[in-house]
Amino acid sequence: MENVFLSSSFDRSIQILLVLSSNCSMGTEIHSSYGSLIPRITISPSPTRISTTFNFSSSGYSRRRLVYGCSCSNHQVVTEELSISTYNRRIRYCCRTGGIDEAMSILAELDSLGSHPDPLSYVSLIETLNGLGRTLEADALFQEVVRFGLHGSYPLRLYNALLSGYLRKGQLELALRVLDHMEIKNVEKNQETFEILLSYYVSAGRLEESWRVVNEMKKRKVPLNSFVYGKIIRMYRDNGMWKKALGIVEEIKEIGLPMDVEVYNSIVDTFGKYGELDEALQVLRKMQSSSDPKPNISTWNSIIRWHCHHGAVDTALELFTMMQEQGIYPDPRIFVKLITLLGEKGNWNMISRSFASIECKEHRDTRAIYAALVDIIGQFGSFHDAEKLVGKLKSEGVAPSANMFCTLANAYAQQGLCKQTVKVLKLMENEGIEPNLIMLNVLINAFGTSGKHMEALSIYHHIKESGFTPDVVTYSTLMKAFTRARKYEKVPEIFREMEASGCTADRKARQLLQNALMVLDKRH
Structure with missing residues (x-):
């Protein structure tokens, strides 16, 4: 031997x-x-x-x-x-190609050998898990990184990945904990950090925190790019100062910052929200005809959504067709809005034609989602079985995601189909995807639309108890639920809670409050 x-x-x-x-x-x-x-x-x-x-x-x-x-x-x-580097390469490859479960198995194997991935592999794992809504696992990995001091050259990417994941789910307290940890470790925020924070605060209606972020960027001489200016426009828009919002455009021109699609989208959204639909269309035409950035999916989603909101369904359908002709396919959420409105008017033929045009052009996985939405809204027989519907989507090759479940749940919620909405939530959890704030807001809407205001209130309490931070959509949807139930006395109380939380009321919330106060005045 x-x-x-x-x-x-x-x-x-x-x-x-x-x-x-x-x-x-x-x-x-x-x-x-x-x-x-x-x-x-x-x-x-x-x-x-x-x-x-x-x-x-x-x-x-x-x-x-x-x-x-x-x-x-x-x-x-x-x-x-x-070599350990082989494990690291395999982990990063699995993260890039969507094999997160395999990546986690490799991580467990490496752990059983008494070793750990390198910092870049941890970054890949945390970013991928957060993108899938699996923030608890991402947080556990982050705590492991902190415990073993494995930050390497990527601490800021780790923090930004966690911030983005937490705020996407509405878990503000956990996000603030990350910011505290950054301060303790003397890790400076970068442009991406500020943009993550600003995006959340603006969408959540937190005006004070939004301005604080902008002022901190100015103080630290972080460039205010078009993304930031786009968010500033939205802040003005959400607080009823839409003319001042448009004045930001002049400031952008004066400093010589190029007008990009983010700024244009904010302008379209501002015009649309305040019913200035002709002006919104003019901006769209300018984007299409000039050398400026061309409309993207967000531009089309915004202009179609506001036309639906203001009852201009025919124009919305024209825009819907125009968008597809230009090679841009609709967001499923916009499709939900359109077919719901058409269904309310009994225009089922229009739904069939709209879906047929998508079916000929769209990718296979997205076609399956549209087909499911038609089944739900169109009530063609299979919409009652949410589990069967999700199973059908998976058999069509559609990978389960938080966005997919939220879209399906929203389709049920708009019709007040509470059991089906709850079933979608359970299916989401069974797939290992943690419910986010969007899904819980959808659930409030489902109960509110069906007249079950106390159940809607219980979801609101669950949101607060689970570490989520209610946003302006949460409060507005809850106020609408009590308005539908004719429990007007509760609406001012919810409005006060919203203001106390730091959320700034949008136009919808203020209108709901005004309507409730008018009814209460008449009663007295």
Whole structure:
């Protein structure tokens, strides 16, 4: 038998095991963790190999596997070295290609060997998990990074990934904890950090925090780019100062900042919200005809949504067709809005034609989602079985995501189909995707639309108890639920809670409050 170089203290033991292997069916793996060797013996169907594995968890060592193959006449020694970098490459590859579960299995295997991924692999894992709404797992990995001091050169990417994930779910308190940790570790915010915060605060109706972010950017001399100016326009818009919002455009021109699609989208959204539909269309035409940035999916979604909102369904359908002709396909949420309005008017033929045009052009997975939405809104027979519907989507190759579940739930909620909406929520949880604030707001809407205001209120309390931070949509939807139930006295109370939370009321919330106060005045 060939001599193999091993630690002298274990030479004899290894030799004994090798001798045993020639007489019985046995496989042996010996693992090293922090310098100690632990033998693990397994029985195999043939007496031809013993594998001895050494793993050194300290940095700089790689996983080394010595395989001893024996036959009756001779013995061979094969040395195979699997580096930690191989594990890291596999983890990052799985994250890039959508195999997050496989990446987590590789992580567990690496952990069992007493090692950890490198900082970049942790970043990939955390970013991917947050993108899928699996923030609890992402947070656990982040705590692991902190515990082992594995930040490396990527601490800011880790923090930004966590911030984005938490705020996407509406978990403001957890996001603030990340910001506190950044301050303790002297990690400076960058442009992306500020944009993540500003995007959340503006969409949540938190005016004071939004301006605080903008002022901090100015103080630290972080450039106010078109994204930031677009959010400032939205802040003015949401607070009834739409003319001042448009005045920002002049400021942008004065400083020589190029007008990009983000700014244009904010202008379209501002005009649309205040019913200035002709002006919104003029902006759209300018984008199409000039050398300025062309309309993207957000531009079309905005202009179609506001035409639907103001009852201009025919124009919305024209825009819907125009968008597809330009090679841009509709967001499923806009499709929900359109077919709901057409369904209310009994225009089922228009729904069929609209879907047929999508079916001819759209990618296979998105076609399946549209078909499901037609089944739900069109009530063609299969909409009652949410589980069957999700199963059908998965069989069509549609990967379950938070956005998919929220879209389907919203389609049920708009019709007040509470049981089906709750079923979609459970299916979402069964897929390992944590419910986000959007889904819980949809659930409030489902109960409110069906007249179950107390159930809607219970979801609101659940949101607060679960660590989510209610946004302006949460409060407005809850106020609408009590308005539908003619419980007008509760509306001012909800409005006060909203103001106390730091959310700034939008036009819809103020209108609901005004209507409730008028009814209460008449009663008295």
